[in-house]
Amino acid sequence: MPVITFSPMENELRKDYFLDRRVIIAVGRGKRPSDFKRDPAPEEDGKTCFFCPGNEEMTPAEISRVEEDGHWVIRVFPNKYPAVTTEEEEGSDELMPAYGYHEIVVENPAHSKSVSDLSIERISHVLSVYNERVEHMLSDPRVRYALVFKNHGRKAGASLSHTHTQIISTPVVPRLVKEEAEAVERYKTLNGSCPLCDAWKKEVGGPRKVWEDYHMAVFTPYASRSPMEAWIVPKRHVHDLGDLSDEERHSMASAFKLLLEKLRDGLNDPPYNLYFHVNPRGADLHLHVELLPRLSNWAGFELGSEIIINTMAPEDAAEFYRPE
Ligand SMILES: [Zn+2]
Ligand SMILES: [Zn+2]
Ligand SMILES: [Zn+2]
Structure with missing residues (x-):
């Protein structure tokens, strides 16, 4: 070296x-x-949040959840506006369907809290949830890679302020x-x-x-x-x-x-x-x-x-x- x-x-x-x-x-x-x-983040505009408890029906059908005392603490569902598609069609290297899965993991039910507010035990659980989803995506032979990523804050590309992580799989590495x-x-x-x-x-x-x-x-x-x-x-x-x-x-x-x-x-x-x-x-x-x-x-x-x-x-x- x-x-x-x-x-x-x-x-x-x-x-x-x-x-x-x-x-x-x-x-x-x-x-x-x-x-x-x-400067401290500006006040929220008070719009309905799709990721908050009570608004579960506003997201696509849930894939999985982790519960504690009868309430979910981690929730996984498909992205409502996916960047990829599960429609199967033939393609070439130049043009193929953007085949894959696009999922959301909400790690904290509290709207204005983040991953940093969770206990180490809970973050560890979150990491195993990411892994479950990645393994599930990779079990599809058409999937070549799955990227787990987090956009935090508007300037980093987060369109919703409620903390969440995304996983997008792609048919290429x-x-x-x-x-x-x-x-x-x-x-x-x-x-x-x-x-x-x-x-x-x-x-x-x-x-x-x-x-x-x-x-x-x-x-x-x-x-x-x-x-x-x-x-x-x-x-x-x-x-x-x-x-x-x-x-x-x-x-x-x-x-x-x-x-x-x-x-x-x-x-x-x-x-x-x-x-x-x-x-x-x-x-x-x-x-x-x-x-x-x-x-x-x-x-x-x-x-x-x-x-x-x-x-x-x-x-x-x-x-x-x-x-x-
Ligand atoms: Zn090494
Ligand atoms: Zn929320
Ligand atoms: Zn790297």
């Missing part, structure tokens, strides 16, 4: 652990975590995931090891470490694309959520709670996206979660070059997230 040392240069061009993806860390622009603190899986193979040939196993081992001993326990590592990636980007990586080389033991899932839930609470309390709950990169069939991609707060805009340079300018050093972001 290449030796990476942090030096406080003004503008650094950094390369990702295994992808051919580069970012410019423009710390010369001098952003600190507190610069991203936003998405390009980014394919590139990651291919980069893993190249890295293994060169170094004889997994890039994410190497990354977490290095990062827990350095300035980008956020937190670790026996099972999980949390760090701000060396080539962070966004201020406050953070990754959760299981220490064991596992491929998907179903590979995690109960204890490992509990650790991952603790990591979620830590990161999301810090964002909520330290930056007034900014918009963020997070997603799970599970292993596509037949590959060897190490499961990881990428959390990207939406604190900057990707503009012409980013779109035209795919080189992202990040105005905050991940070393500063790690300091912000680190538990006292």
Whole structure:
């Protein structure tokens, strides 16, 4: 693995652990975590919420629920406006039906609460619900991948403010995931090891470490694309959520709670996206979660070059997230 040392240069061009993806860390622009603190969220407009208890009939037919004391605490149903379709038709590589499933997981019945407000035990349960749905989607041979992702806040693409996660399956492996899986193979040939196993081992001993326990590592990636980007990586080389033991899932839930609470309390709950990169069939991609707060805009340079300018050093972001 290449030796990476942090030096406080003004503008650094950094390369990702295994992808051919580069970012410019423009710390010369001098952003600190507190610069991203936003004003408290505006009051809600009082419209009827489809995801609230009592309005269950307003969503498509429920797929599953987890109950406690006779009330649901986690609820899964198809998206009312799916991005994909289960209609089967022949197609070609250039044009095929966007075959797949698009589901919603509501993790907290309380309208103005979020995942960060749940107990670690409940978040762990939520993670197993995500996995059940992913496994169900992948049991369909026409499905090649299922992405679990969360859009939190309007700027991150959430059209409804009630917290929820989406899962969309696709009939192809998405390009980014394919590139990651291919980069893993190249890295293994060169170094004889997994890039994410190497990354977490290095990062827990350095300035980008956020937190670790026996099972999980949390760090701000060396080539962070966004201020406050953070990754959760299981220490064991596992491929998907179903590979995690109960204890490992509990650790991952603790990591979620830590990161999301810090964002909520330290930056007034900014918009963020997070997603799970599970292993596509037949590959060897190490499961990881990428959390990207939406604190900057990707503009012409980013779109035209795919080189992202990040105005905050991940070393500063790690300091912000680190538990006292
Ligand atoms: Zn609601
Ligand atoms: Zn690994
Ligand atoms: Zn990834």
